[in-house]
Amino acid sequence: MELKRRTILGSMAAGAAILSAPAVLGQxxxxxxxxxxxxxxxxxxxxxxxxxxxxxxxxxxxxxxxxxxxxxxxxxxxxxxxxxxxxxxxxxxxxxxxxxxxxxxxxxxxxxxxxxxxxxxxxxxxxxxxxxxxIDFREDSVPGWSVAAQNRMPHAYKAGSQSELLKAQMENMREGGTYCMVAPPNPYRCPPGPYERISMVAHVLSERNPTAKILIVDPKENFSKQGLFEDGWARHYPGMIERVGPDFGADNVSVDPEAMTVSIDGVIEQVDVCNVIPGQKAxxxxxxxxxxxxxxxxxxxxxxxxxxxxxxxxxxxxxxxxxxxxxxxxxxxxxxxxxxxxxxxxxxxxxxFPARYANTCWSLIGTDDGVKVGASYEATEEKIASVEGFISQVGEDADLRRQTYEESIGWYNGIVADMFS
CATH class of the missing domain: 3.50.50.60 (FAD/NAD(P)-binding domain)
Incomplete structure (x- = not known):
């Protein structure tokens, strides 16, 4: 009887193994x-x-x-x-x-x-x-700001509802008001991004609210495409944009979301819209x-x-x-x-295949006024190293700038197809 029981159990185990084989193979x-x-x-x-x-x-x-x-x-x-x-x-x-x-x-x-x-x-x-x-944000990078305050002082550095909020705040700003952006310290997502944003805000305000002012509070001594942006701002939006760098106290900044104020090295600025782009991390x-x-x-x-x-x-x-x-x-x-x-x-x-890396960042300064910066890279033991770079030049003619903008649209359509199609 014991022999029969063992035989039956053995047969059951074998059968279970056979029945489960397709699932195992499927995994x-x-x-x-x-x-x-x-x-x-x-x-x-x-x-x-x-x-x-x-x-x-x-x-x-x-x-x-x-x-x-x-x-x-x-x-x-x-x-x-x-x-x-x-x-x-x-x-x-x-x-x-x-x-x-x-x-x-x-x-x-x-x-x-x-x-x-x-x-x-x-x-x-x-x-x-x-x-x-x-990315995520370093909430201690701008004293007074936290993710809990992002609806009052949006970052809009994760696209979607934050982008909608910042756009609405900017468009509904009082006549002659002040739009302030607290720029992030290095390193951060999309180095030219904050300054393209300033260009786009200035584009809207120059049409809807031409007496408004834009204040950039920037902890960095310099920024990506700086010469191109500053040239473009002078041409498209003269007198509208002011940038305060670390030499004037921008590395000592705090905000008060309830009062809508920005403190720059102890000097309090009342603002109407405040776009805080905090320090970042993975x-x-x-x-x-x-x-x-x-x-x-x-x-x-x-x-x-x-x-x-x-x-x-x-x-x-x-x-x-x-x-x-x-x-x-x-x-x-x-x-x-x-x-x-x-x-x-x-x-x-x-x-x-050997690793090959490339990057280009396009920015729009004004209507059909596109600029770009980019490079090719190679892998070394220590890092991904830049090999050869390029950048738009101040003084380029309008047709080339329009072509650069159109090139950026083509790239966008290409990359989203590469991601999602």
Whole structure:
């Protein structure tokens, strides 16, 4: 009887193994989890899934169902674009490329167990993890400001509702009022971005509120494309824009959101709109994953964008500390392709290509007055290093500036197709 019982149990176990075999085989595909659906994360997910032709199981974790690009959001503020022009959904990534798009917050990473925990309670296992979370703010960087005050003094450095709020505040400013921007310290997302924003605000105010003033409080001695912006401001908006740098106390600034005042080295300025762009750091999940250092950013290996803390984790875009590349959408997209190739090489033995990086940042100063700066880069042992750069020049003719602006629109259409199609 005991023999029969053991035989039956053995047969049952064998049957269970046979029945479960398809599920086990179905799970043999290597798993990649991508946190963050912006220029880095969406690009990486698409390239890994598409180029592996289904050999890799890709899950993209992104809390929002509609992604609004931070780049070109200034053109919305300036009245050149509609908000809908910057919004993009994830449906094609799921339908065409078989990516499992999960709209939830990643709230934890266990690098030993190789799992990601979601706010909804699910746990996602991974063989490789891509973290591309963008930025978070250093709330202590501007005394008196916090995320809790962002509706009173918006940052608008994460596009969407904040962009709408800042635009509405600016358009409804009293006649002859003061628009103030507290610019961020280095390093931060999109180095020319704050100054393109000033250009777009000035464009609107010059038409709607021509006696208004714009005050820039800037802790930096200089900024990206400074000569181009200052030349453009003098041509398009003479007398409207004043910039206070650190030599006049802009490195000692505090704000009072309730009183709508800005203190510059002890001198109180009453303002009508205050756009505070705080100091920045890597998105919170990078810190929770334990891949950031004392700088608040996440160090990356230049050759492949792996985290220097864990060779099964990749860090992309604004959150990465990688060397000379600016924190931009173009940079994140470029880095994502390098990381995707590295991941496919490791998980499917696909051919590994040498890392190639590039970036261009376009800015609009006035109607059809576009300028750009960019470079190509190579991976060294220490960092991603700039190899050759270019920049628009003061004094360029109007036709070239118009062509530069049109070029930027072509690039935008190209990059969003590269991310979401």
């Amino acid at each position: 043999t595909r290597p798993r990649v989890v991508v946190i963050g659906g912006g220029s880095g994360g969406a690009t990486a997910a698409r390239y890994i899934a598409r180029d592996s032709q289904g050999a890799i199981d890709v899950t993209l974790v992104e809390p929002t169902r509609m992604y609004y690009t931070c780049y070109f959001s200034n053109l919305y503020i300036g009245g050149f674009w509609e908000l809908a022009d910057m919004g993009h959904s994830y449906g094609t990534l799921a339908a065409r490329h078989g990516i499992n798009v999960v709209h939830d917050w990643a709230v934890g990473v266990d690098r030993d167990a190789q799992t990601v925990t979601l706010a909804g309670g699910d746990t996602l296992p991974y063989d490789r993890l891509v973290i591309s979370p963008g 998105g919170r999940i990078a810190e929770l994953a334990g891949i950031t250092d004392d700088s608040g950013w996440a160090p990356a290996v230049p050759a492949n964008m792996k985290s220097r803390m864990d060779d099964k984790v990749y860090i992309l875009g604004d959150a990465a500390a990688q060397g000379d590349m600016p924190k931009s959408g173009f940079s994140a997209n470029s880095q994502a392709k390098v990381a995707a190739n590295s991941i496919r090489h490791e998980l499917t033995d696909a051919r590994l």
